[in-house]
Amino acid sequence: MTPTFLASKNPFDFNCEINFVELALKQPFYISLSSGYLEGLTEAEFVDSVNNVTSAFSDSGALTISLAKCLIGARPDTYLFGVTFNSLSCLNENASALAQNSEYQELSRHFIGQNKTLLKFLG
Numbered sequence: 001m002t003p004t005f006l007a008s009k010n011p012f013d014f015n016c017e018i019n020f021v022e023l024a025l026k027q028p029f030y031i032s033l034s035s036g037y038l039e040g041l042t043e044a045e046f047v048d049s050v051n052n053v054t055s056a057f058s059d060s061g062a063l064t065i066s067l068a069k070c071l072i073g074a075r076p077d078t079y080l081f082g083v084t085f086n087s088l089s090c091l092n093e094n095a096s097a098l099a100q101n102s103e104y105q106e107l108s109r110h111f112i113g114q115n116k117t118l119l120k121f122l123g
Contacts, residue, residue: 028063028084029121030091035070035080036113043069046079049107056104057083060097061090078114091118 038046050067057065063084070078085091098104 028086030085030088031119031121032083032085032091033080033115033117033119034082034111034113035078035115036111037075037077037079039110039112041110046107046110049103049110050081053098053101053104053107056097056101057094060094061085061087062094075114079111081111 041049047067050065054065063086064082065084066080066082068080068082070076070080083094085094
């Protein structure tokens with residue numbers, strides 16, 4: 001059975017394979033969630049592009065990365081991208097590093113963002 005995540009009554013499929021070594025020894029306190037749809041890329045090209053930039057995330061403090069695809073709803077071609085951090089300073093370092101990363105900037109041109117959320121874990 002495929003794991004799903006419920007957001008706005010839309011289950012998301014987490015079967016998108018991402019090559020990322022999680023830093024499991026650190027506790028994540030924040031998660032940055034971005035949702036959007038693709039423009040000018042196939043799903044396979046998108047996943048490949050995400051895999052090409054995972055080191056930029058890990059090198060600048062990301063603890064985990066997850067990518068999911070919406071299965072139903074108004075836009076079933078929507079993707080959810082989640083990244084965890086153990087501090088806001090790590091999140092800021094990550095944002096600064098990605099702003100300088102040409103592969104990430106190219107990927108961002110094809111991911112049309114609909115919503116961004118920053119959550120703090122409680123407990």
